[in-house]
Amino acid sequence: MEFNKVRELLDRYWDGASTLEEEEALRVFFNTERDDLPADLKDVQPLFGYFAAEADIPEPVFPDIELLIAQSQPQGVVRTMAWHHWMKYAAVVLMAVGIGYAAQRFESRHEQVLAERSIEADTYDDPEEAFAMTQKALALLSRNLNKGTSQVQKLSYFNEATDKLKAN
Amino acid sequence: MSLSIFLSQVVPVRQKLYRFAYRLLENEDDAMDVTQDALLKVWQQQEKMSDLQNMEAWCMRIVRNLALDKLKARKYRRAEDLDKATALPAVHQESPHTVAEKQDVMNRVHRIIGALPEKYRTIIQLRDIEGYSYQEIADALAIELSEVKINLHRARKTVREQLQKLQVYGV
Numbered sequence: 453m454e455f456n457k458v459r460e461l462l463d464r465y466w467d468g469a470s471t472l473e474e475e476e477a478l479r480v481f482f483n484t485e486r487d488d489l490p491a492d493l494k495d496v497q498p499l500f501g502y503f504a505a506e507a508d509i510p511e512p513v514f515p516d517i518e519l520l521i522a523q524s525q526p527q528g529v530v531r532t533m534a535w536h537h538w539m540k541y542a543a544v545v546l547m548a549v550g551i552g553y554a555a556q557r558f559e560s561r562h563e564q565v566l567a568e569r570s571i572e573a574d575t576y577d578d579p580e581e582a583f584a585m586t587q588k589a590l591a592l593l594s595r596n597l598n599k600g601t602s603q604v605q606k607l608s609y610f611n612e613a614t615d616k617l618k619a620n
Numbered sequence: 621m622s623l624s625i626f627l628s629q630v631v632p633v634r635q636k637l638y639r640f641a642y643r644l645l646e647n648e649d650d651a652m653d654v655t656q657d658a659l660l661k662v663w664q665q666q667e668k669m670s671d672l673q674n675m676e677a678w679c680m681r682i683v684r685n686l687a688l689d690k691l692k693a694r695k696y697r698r699a700e701d702l703d704k705a706t707a708l709p710a711v712h713q714e715s716p717h718t719v720a721e722k723q724d725v726m727n728r729v730h731r732i733i734g735a736l737p738e739k740y741r742t743i744i745q746l747r748d749i750e751g752y753s754y755q756e757i758a759d760a761l762a763i764e765l766s767e768v769k770i771n772l773h774r775a776r777k778t779v780r781e782q783l784q785k786l787q788v789y790g791v
Contacts, residue, residue: 465776466773466777467773468770468772468773476751498725498726498729498783499783501729502733503748506749507749507750511635512648514638514656515656517631520656520659521626521663524664
């Protein structure tokens with residue numbers, strides 16, 4: 453390829469107007485060893501040399517993609533026998549026993565409290581009957597109290613007699 | 621999408637995807653990881669495949685996104701490394717002149733390309749190294765055809781200016 457033609461292609465290249473074929477022609481031209489390259493083209497040569505060198509990337513060995521996909525899948529559900537969960541069942545039974553025992557304790561305690569309360573409960577439903585019984589009880593109390601007062605009266609007689617004797 | 625369709629349509633472009641990832645990451649292991657992750661992602665989103673017009677471009681977009689994520693993560697790691705490196709004695713550091721002398725022409729061009737903004741660099745790599753058409757690049761990067769042309773023109777212009785600097789000043 454003539455140098456002028458190369459310069460023309462280069463101008464199109466710098467302007468971003470070159471086609472892929474023209475750019476390939478430039479790559480081939482600049483990657484061919486030449487001793488007679490003019491200075492202006494020599495300046496550009498490293499760029500196309502770089503492009504050619506960079507195109508040779510060593511191809512790596514890829515791992516098996518199917519294996520990779522299989523590994524990325526979520527793991528299947530592992531089926532286990534029902535008796536494998538014996539600890540869960542044991543825990544449920546223990547909790548049931550505990551709750552039952554607690555309920556039973558509560559029940560008996562509740563009954564005890566109710567019994568205690570029943571002692572303090574009213575003995576008469578009819579207020580008049582209750583009043584009459586209260587009066588009766590107070591009358592009994594009063595009678596007994598009067599008995600005591602009469603005995604104390606006797607004692608006061610004795611005191612008075614003693615005082616008179618002392619005075620004489 | 622059945623496994624057979626996946627194996628016949630997606631897996632054959634794996635090499636292309638790897639090359640694309642390698643261009644972005646410049647590391648074989650990272651490129652391999654990204655390629656595998658992208659393939660798995662495609663497989664996991666297989667229900668989308670029937671709606672796609674350009675399956676290869678879609679795969680490329682996934683690779684690009686994954687690679688950019690990896691680059692971002694690597695950037696943080698590099699920043700940490702640089703912080704640690706500042707503690708090293710100055711005697712281990714070579715002068716910029718010595719470093720420049722050691723680099724050959726290819727490395728200088730590599731640096732010029734590598735210094736381009738990510739979009740410019742990707743477009744120039746896809747076009748000038750991989751030989752993709754404008755439409756293929758537009759589909760892969762999910763941008764307009766005109767944007768591809770404009771960015772490619774700007775990228776080449778920048779490379780040309782840098783090459784001229786290299787010739788004139790040797791830097």
